[in-house]
Structure formats: structure tokens, C-alpha cells
Amino acid sequence: MSRRTQHRGDPVNGDSFVDIVACVVSIMIIMVVLEGMRIKNSPAAASIPAAPAMDELERELAAERSLRGDVWKVVGETEELAREVAARGAARDYLATLVAAAEQEIGARRERLDQARRDELDRAGQVVEARRRLEQLELDSARIEQQPAEPILVESYPTPLSRTVDGPEAHLLIENGRVLFVPLEPLLEEFQSQAKRQAHQLRDRPELTDTVGPVGGFRLRYTLERYDVPMEVAQRTGQGGSYVRLRRWTLIPIARDLGEPVRLALAPDSDFRRELKKILPGRTTITIWVYPDGFEAFRLIRKELYELGYSIAVRPLPSGTPIGGSPDGTKSAAQ
Numbered sequence: 082m083s084r085r086t087q088h089r090g091d092p093v094n095g096d097s098f099v100d101i102v103a104c105v106v107s108i109m110i111i112m113v114v115l116e117g118m119r120i121k122n123s124p125a126a127a128s129i130p131a132a133p134a135m136d137e138l139e140r141e142l143a144a145e146r147s148l149r150g151d152v153w154k155v156v157g158e159t160e161e162l163a164r165e166v167a168a169r170g171a172a173r174d175y176l177a178t179l180v181a182a183a184e185q186e187i188g189a190r191r192e193r194l195d196q197a198r199r200d201e202l203d204r205a206g207q208v209v210e211a212r213r214r215l216e217q218l219e220l221d222s223a224r225i226e227q228q229p230a231e232p233i234l235v236e237s238y239p240t241p242l243s244r245t246v247d248g249p250e251a252h253l254l255i256e257n258g259r260v261l262f263v264p265l266e267p268l269l270e271e272f273q274s275q276a277k278r279q280a281h282q283l284r285d286r287p288e289l290t291d292t293v294g295p296v297g298g299f300r301l302r303y304t305l306e307r308y309d310v311p312m313e314v315a316q317r318t319g320q321g322g323s324y325v326r327l328r329r330w331t332l333i334p335i336a337r338d339l340g341e342p343v344r345l346a347l348a349p350d351s352d353f354r355r356e357l358k359k360i361l362p363g364r365t366t367i368t369i370w371v372y373p374d375g376f377e378a379f380r381l382i383r384k385e386l387y388e389l390g391y392s393i394a395v396r397p398l399p400s401g402t403p404i405g406g407s408p409d410g411t412k413s414a415a416q
Contacts, residue, residue, distance in 0.1 A: 098166070098216060102159040109152045113145055249365040249395075252383070254340065254404065255375035260382060262356040263332065263370070263404065264297035271296070272303050273332065280325045283307040286327070298339045303330040311315025330406040343378035362390035368403050370396045 094283060120141065271293040282289055287307050294300035309323045321357075340346070346353035362365065364387040371379045386393050398404070 083257050086112055099163045100158060106152055106156055116145060117331060127374045132206050147309055153216060251360050251365050251367045253367055253369045255369060255371040255379050255382065257374050258378045259340040259344055260343050260346040260353050260378060268294055268299065268301040272301055276305055283325050295335050296336055300335060301330055304328040305326050327408055329405060329407040331403050366392045368392055368394040368396055370398055373400055
């Protein structure tokens, strides 16, 4: 049997084809069965049939057997065709899976190639930028080498001869680049007045701690103690008993970032300038308390005070250490 050639790309419906063949085979089987029944049920002749009738019957039986063989042959071919259609369908599905996997792999490789290309372009751009900066640096270096060197100004001050401060003293605090006059003298005066009123309290206890202020952004905390003269000292000097003495005082700022930045302090109408006008050069020593983060500002202030004729004393302070003093401490040394 000849088969119709399918055009490439036309969908093959195997189930529909098998159904059509099965219908044709069923019709042929029915025709054979009907023909057999017709021959079987035909009335027998009263007399022995003639030889031509028998020959006709044999031919019809032979035709029926041949037709039945053709039918079974068609059935076998139909089943074989169905199996072939199923096999080709499975092969087609397998090929479709391979094609999809190949397309996915191609897409992934294309994406990797695109990313590699982008990275290559980025690196090329970075190289170009680095070369541009190098050329600019070379040009700047050549231009600097051609320029005459500027003279370096070295500021020098006379070698100071220090002397102990016994006269009036003003106190200036420099911390974190900020400048502030400290009202230490008013706070000490307030402390002395309050300590006299509190002396009797030390009859019942060995020490007392209190504060005065605030004045100018600071409080002064102090500790008084009762000192009992030892018996051997009293016998040797003839002076005994007990008296009140100061153990230590400490300045406590009431806020952070007190004062004003050094650039603003050196301006004509600054708080620093107004307080400085109250101090006469040559009569009052300015003691500068300076923290490590204030040395740059200290150099500017020192230069200004020297130019104005003030004597200064410097008290460096470690970071975090407040301004303080005690009777056992040292006096400032003016320069």
C-alpha cells in the first residue's frame, strides 16, 4: 500500500489515522461476514447442482478467503503504522527537548559573553582614566618644577626667661580649637566666702565637698579637710589643735563647646577681644590652659598675645583632665 508523503511542518495526528483505518477494516469484515451468511442461507437445489454452479461457489469462497487475508494484512499494517507514528512522536518530543536545552545553553553562553564584553569595556575605561590622571599628574609635576620655590616663613620668638607669677593672673582655656577666658578668680573668691561659713561643719567630720557657681560657664568643686596637728609637732612648735585646709579644687564646665572658634576669637568684635581689653599688658599674666587638640589654635593666640605685649604662662593638660589645683601645686611661670 502506498502512503501519502507528509509535508514538512504539518502536524501528524496518529490517533485520527488509526481510527480511519480501523473503520475501513471493520466495514470490510462486515461485508465478508454478510457474504458468508448469504451463501450459507441460500436455498439448496433439489437436484445436485451443476458443475458450473459449484465452480462459481468455489471461486466466491476463494475470493472470500483472499479478502479475509487482505483484511488481516491491512490490520497488521495499521498496527505497524500506529507503532511507527508513536515512535516518531517520541523521537520528535526528544528532539524538541534537545533543541530547548541547546537554546538555553546558547542563551547562557551569549549572556556570559555579553558580561565578559561589558567587563572588558569597563576595564578599558578604567585604563583610559588612569592614563589621563597620570598625564595630568606629570603635567602638574612639570609645572611645579618650573615654578620658583616660594620662601618658607619661619616664625621665631625670643628665648623666654620664665618667672614665677605672683601678681594678677587671667586664665585662658584652649580646647578643640575653641578659646575661652575662664573666670577662675571670681569662683575662688566665692569659694573662700562659702568655705568660711562651712568651717564649723568639719568639727564632726574629717572632710567636706561642695561646689560654687556657675560663673561664666563653670562651677568650682572643692574639698575641705580637717587637719589635726600631731602631738609631737605641737610639743615641738608650741602650736596644736585642728584647723581647716583646702585639699583640692576642680573646674567643671556646665556645657560642651564653650567659647568660640579661634578664627572668630581673633575677629575685632569677639568675646575674646572684649575680655582681653580688660587686661592691661605688663601687669597681668595670661595663663593658657591648652589640651592636645588645641595646639594649632594656641600658636595663633600666642602670636597675637606676644604682638600685643602680654606675658603668658602655658599649662598643658592631658586629654580629659579638668583644670584644677591644690595648696601643694606649683605656681604659673610667665614668659
